[in-house]
Amino acid sequence: MQVIRDLKEYDKTTPVIATIGVFDGVHIGHQKILSEMVNESKEKNCKSMVFTFHPHPRHILYPDSPSPLINTIEERISHLEQIGIDIVVVYPFTKNFSTLSSDDFTKKILVDSIGITKIIIGYNQRFGYNREGDISHLKTLGSKYGFDVNIATAQSVEGTKVSSTKIRELISQGDMPTTKKYLNRPFSLSGKVIKGEQIGRKIGFPTANIFLDNEKKILPKKGVYFVGVLWNKRRFFGMMNIGNKPTLKNRGLSVEVHIFNFNNDIYEETITIEFYEFIREEKSFSSLELLKSHLEKDKTVCENILKTL
Numbered sequence: 001m002q003v004i005r006d007l008k009e010y011d012k013t014t015p016v017i018a019t020i021g022v023f024d025g026v027h028i029g030h031q032k033i034l035s036e037m038v039n040e041s042k043e044k045n046c047k048s049m050v051f052t053f054h055p056h057p058r059h060i061l062y063p064d065s066p067s068p069l070i071n072t073i074e075e076r077i078s079h080l081e082q083i084g085i086d087i088v089v090v091y092p093f094t095k096n097f098s099t100l101s102s103d104d105f106t107k108k109i110l111v112d113s114i115g116i117t118k119i120i121i122g123y124n125q126r127f128g129y130n131r132e133g134d135i136s137h138l139k140t141l142g143s144k145y146g147f148d149v150n151i152a153t154a155q156s157v158e159g160t161k162v163s164s165t166k167i168r169e170l171i172s173q174g175d176m177p178t179t180k181k182y183l184n185r186p187f188s189l190s191g192k193v194i195k196g197e198q199i200g201r202k203i204g205f206p207t208a209n210i211f212l213d214n215e216k217k218i219l220p221k222k223g224v225y226f227v228g229v230l231w232n233k234r235r236f237f238g239m240m241n242i243g244n245k246p247t248l249k250n251r252g253l254s255v256e257v258h259i260f261n262f263n264n265d266i267y268e269e270t271i272t273i274e275f276y277e278f279i280r281e282e283k284s285f286s287s288l289e290l291l292k293s294h295l296e297k298d299k300t301v302c303e304n305i306l307k308t309l
Contacts, residue, residue: 001081004089012115015046016087019120019152020127022164023052025070026079028184029155029162037120038084046117047086051109052076053093059216060093068218070167070187089114102133106141118148157181174221174278186228186274189217189255193266196256203292205299207241207256208266210273219255220275222282226302228274229259236262239295239302240273243282260299277305 004010017037023030034050041048054073059066071079073090080088091097091109100108105128110116119138127133135151142149154161162182170179171187179187189212196209212219222243229236238259244252257273279301285291 001077001085002087003077004087005092007089007091007109007113010089010113012113014087014115015044015117016049016114017041017044017046017118017120018049018051018110018114018116020051021122021125022056023050023076023080024056024067024164025167025183026076026083027162027164027167027182028157031083031184032155033120033122033152034080034083034085038086041086048084049087049089049114049116050080050085051089051091051114054090055093056216057093057098060095061098066216067165068168069214069216070164070171070183070218072214072217075188075190099129102128102137103141104128105133106138106145110147111145116147118150120150120152122152123154168218171218171220174223174225176220176225176275176277179275186276187220188230188272188274189219190270190272191255192268192270195267196254199288203288203295205258205292205295207258208271210255210257210271212255220278224279224282224298225275226277226279226305227257228276229257229262230272230274231264231266231269235274236260237302237306238262239279239298240275241282258295258299260303276309 017040019033019037034048038048056067056069077088077090110119119142121135121138123135125135127138135149139149156162160166167179167182170182176187191210191212193208194211196207219242223241225240225242227238227240229238236259238257240255240257242253242255244254279298283294285294
């Protein structure tokens with residue numbers, strides 16, 4: 001897959017079928033559109049292209065209330081590659097770019113820089129300055145410049161329309177099974193393992209403390225989760241705590257995972273956590289002995305879930 005971050009590098013002589021959007025999460029609605037686009041591009045002997053933005057437009061236009069990200073840009077690109085997209089354009093979203101009219105965006109970007117033959121657009125998608133451009137206007141521009149326009153329909157799960165906004169709500173609520181349905185994979189996050197206070201080791205539950213270097217990535221609500229752990233091309237299982245360690249008093253937010261049947265030294269290595277199920281809310285215990293006892297119960301719950309996978 002080719003990743004383009006500067007359109008000056010792009011050879012527009014390649015015929016492409018394109019779609020435009022942030023595609024945060026690359027959820028099942030996105031996946032249906034993208035898979036159909038990949039298949040059609042193969043049938044017509046052209047390339048499939050995703051034109052996406054970074055940073056997320058809300059982070060530029062509404063810096064005081066930005067949407068947390070389901071995916072980092074690196075994760076988004078990886079998911080698009082797995083679907084089979086040929087070309088991903090990661091276009092820098094700036095305040096200056098946001099003032100471009102829908103007509104200018106179509107002419108300067110889609111036609112002059114990319115030379116699209118067809119574009120697939122969401123049923124409710126708008127584009128250009130102040131979201132002025134709608135589907136009807138895009139079709140008019142398509143007739144003018146010689147490209148086709150296809151409208152993608154919304155996808156639903158059990159009667160609920162799938163959207164990135166809805167998925168963020170589910171993650172914030174700790175509803176990991178439904179999140180998995182909407183994403184067609186577990187929600188995940190990655191980070192480097194750093195040294196902690198090693199208190200877990202003292203009570204028989206050593207943990208890998210994870211440093212998350214992207215503060216814009218969404219975190220599930222505080223509490224204990226049954227998780228998968230990807231390391232060195234292998235999947236392990238364990239339980240993760242997101243919270244402030246109330247038993248230990250006055251600790252900042254921590255993200256740490258106890259990996260079952262694991263004793264490798266992974267300090268300074270990057271691991272990926274897959275969230276399967278919320279186990280319980282974060283609690284404060286009066287002693288480390290009571291904390292250990294409850295962790296043993298948590299582990300039993302997780303092991304019972306693991307048997308069902």
